[in-house]
Amino acid sequence: GESVGLHLPTLSVQEGDNSIINCAYSNSASDxxxxxxxxxxxxxxxxxxxxxxxxxxxxxxxxxxxxxxxKHLSLQIAATQPGDSAVYFCAENFGDMRFGAGxxxxxxx
Amino acid sequence: xxxxxxxxxxxxTEMGQEVTLRCKPISGHNSLFWYRQTMMRGLELLIYFNxxxxxxxxxxxxxxxxxxxxxxxxxTLKIQPSEPRDSAVYFCASSPSGTDNExxxxxxxxQLSVL
Numbered sequence: 041g042e043s044v045g046l047h048l049p050t051l052s053v054q055e056g057d058n059s060i061i062n063c064a065y066s067n068s069a070s071d072x073x074x075x076x077x078x079x080x081x082x083x084x085x086x087x088x089x090x091x092x093x094x095x096x097x098x099x100x101x102x103x104x105x106x107x108x109x110x111k112h113l114s115l116q117i118a119a120t121q122p123g124d125s126a127v128y129f130c131a132e133n134f135g136d137m138r139f140g141a142g143x144x145x146x147x148x149x
Numbered sequence: 150x151x152x153x154x155x156x157x158x159x160x161x162t163e164m165g166q167e168v169t170l171r172c173k174p175i176s177g178h179n180s181l182f183w184y185r186q187t188m189m190r191g192l193e194l195l196i197y198f199n200x201x202x203x204x205x206x207x208x209x210x211x212x213x214x215x216x217x218x219x220x221x222x223x224x225t226l227k228i229q230p231s232e233p234r235d236s237a238v239y240f241c242a243s244s245p246s247g248t249d250n251e252x253x254x255x256x257x258x259x260q261l262s263v264l
Contacts, residue, residue: 081257137182142191
């Protein structure tokens, strides 16, 4: 029979375009958030983090936006490259690190 | 730094057998975490240690699972007896001090298949 599992949201973008990956977190008391990237066969790798006293933080080609009012986090990747293809997880910390289901990003050449 | 090191990378075993997964955290890190990743449930925290002491094991699914950290550079996750539903990728992660608001460094995982 068909297995039931997490159906990862997917995002497909053209190389060179900007990507926006969204995440809704669960706990209004969470005060620290991280975006991780997981490539096939590897563990999650840190991309960027943000604390709850900020609403925006920029890194190299990546920007994280935090909207505490609606408990929403987004990751923006500028000039997306084929090497950005992966599953992206947001994680929130309220005592321990809890991960979202992830979004699969596919970059078309 | 070599990062978090897990072994084995792949493990195939038969139902009922004992399985031991191993982890070496990054040197100097005081906290160690075990996660399980499946398609059904995503990434789940099983247990974490701070200064070799288990702090929260509420994520350990049942008594068949046990974890130890005998010293700062080594931890094991044991499943006995193993069952097919334990098939998953098991990740170990470490962080410098274990305080809140600190990123985790993950190993490459152990892909476990229980037949």
